[in-house]
Amino acid sequence: MTAAPTTPPKHARSGGWDNFQRKYAPYIFISPFFLLFFAFGLFPIIFNAYLSVHSWQPGSGLGDMEFVGLRNFTDNLTDPTFWLSLKNTAILAVESGLPQHLIAIPLAFAINMGLKRAQSFITAVYFLPYITSVVAISVIFFTLFSWQYGVLNAALNSLHHIPVLGVLFPGEKVNWLGERAFVQPSIAMVIVWRYVGWNMLLYLSGLQAIPGELYEAAAVDGATRSEQFRFITLPLLRPTIFLAVTLSLIGGFQLFEEPFILTNGGGGVGQAGLTTIMYMFRTYNAYSDAGVAAAMAWLLFIVIGALTIVNNLLFGRSGMGSNEAPR
């Protein structure tokens, strides 16, 4: 029995094991990600593409698919309701997207500049709506917006009775979710409320990347707070703005839960609250027309893709003249 052989006897025989470890083990270790990605990421996309050129009713088996070529796409493109839903989505994206940023940027600036101590508390408060269940939010707002029994109308009506200022507020109850003109603004209001905190957080992190010396130097030169905001904050925040606007754009065109619940799934009066994703869901679920719904998803994908490119040209690195990225 010789102790400690110079080369372990195993080695020669199990060179295969070593080889295996080196060559294949990494793939096994990383495979969970790929398996999940194939099952829940890639497969649905491929299946959706396949579905978009077939006619299929989800109630019958997979064998009942019938190839129809591009008919599903032309069906959508000639469908007035599809265009209406796209228009609604665009309007809602702007109505809810623009105010979010116009509120979030100055808010983040104020918190970053003046409220250092309570910063994390205030950030958390503003961020809370973002992580709350969207169903719970919509149900609460549904109750607030209620025409006959809502708090919002009760508040507006009591403000109406204040002597001089009262004329600014309506004396009649406003049917927020039941009247064509108010449906979209009501939905937009909820979305703004929900996402302001998220955008504020993005901007806050963007602001904290701006070196404090710049502000100090500006203060020495006699620049006021609003001048500092205009000439230092806004230009240096441009990459963050680009990111936040892109996210809002994508999110805005995928609007579903808020309008769905606030309009009881129907889109509200005159379909004013019907977004494209809602219409896609309806086409699949109520109309049992999976192929047309799948084609709609690809059309929406093209729209979002095109808008993102436009956004990139306008606000991205290649846009706005300067190519300098702030350090």
Added chain:
Amino acid sequence: MKIQRVLALTALLSATLAAAQGKTTITVGVFPDLDSVVKAALPGFNKLYPNIEVKINSLAYADHHNALTTALSTGKGANDVEAIDFGYVAKFAEGNGMTDLSKAPYNAGALASKFVGFTFPQATTQDGRIVAMPTDIGPGSMFYRTDLLAKAGVKPSQLNASWDSYIANGKKVVAANPGTFLIPDASEAAQIILRTGLKAGDGLYFDKANKVLVSPDNARFVKAFTIAKQIRDAKLDAKAGGAFSPEWTTAFQKGNLATEFSGAWLVGHMQNWLAKDFSGKWNAQNLPGNTFASWGGSFYGIPAQSQNKEAAWELIKYLTTNPAQQVLAFKTTGAFPALKAGQTDAVFNEGVPYLANQKARLLWRTAASKIQPLDVNKLDPIADQIVSDALGSVLDGSKDIPTALAEAQRLIERRAR
């Protein structure tokens, strides 16, 4: 003797063995409250069929139907018996996922005469397949608040004499009771008128030849839209949208509604949570204009993928065609029998305590026998959406009736190919 005994013993043994092997287990997919009906039915069923064991898979209403859709799409995972609500039956009828019960060995068509007339057409496809058996129905009536009517000096018969009379007297009721509404939503009147006064063989939106019936020249649609618009313009409705919307629920709970059109099942909701405080103040009456309509109903079908179709059919037959079971279902959850023989029990002569002991069940039974059958069309869900959108734009004043109907007609025709 000895040999005989051995033989008898062997026979007995093999019989028990066969019985043990012959025991089939089937699963039933249901939603609440229908699950309590099936649960209550099992002791009686197992007495007759000791060899069939039944397992109940109950899911929430929407989840149940979504799961069924998925199971039918992929061809896997469906229960042997599936409950289908009225709102979904047309959807499952058009695919090939359900067993055709009109064929042998089921021959469900022969059973049709035992059921309330309008139920079978709901589950029958355009090409004559029967995809499900009816179990309960929702015969409609007009519920009204006796105290609010009395204050206005309006008799219930004045409200349901005709739709014009409903509106004229409804104005008096609302005027005498400030803060109340005659009806939750004006569109309800239109939906009832659309579902009544059809020509035999016509569907709601399509005729037998698949021609679109929606048009500015169709009297049924024009009348439905006109009456609804009159109700809205007279400010009689609470603009509550659909049933169970928050606005609808609150109006009920606050006692601000003078009338509501609904199925008999609404009484259960009213006494349990919706209008608890107003027990004895509600009453039932036929719908205005001597019309009869149905609100909902449930069916049982067998998915084509089931491996135990025979046993599944036995259970369905028991649940739907056994009069004692149908009465038991009615006593359990108030599920109104679709089987005619289930409607003759003494319990139907009893008063309904919530409705001030009114014998409303007799009213519902008569109503059920007068509801006309509607033929289903696979495009009904699309037409339904388009027509209700058109009605919405008429009610909010953005379109006139002829324009809205012409547009709806165009949109539906575009889909029908």
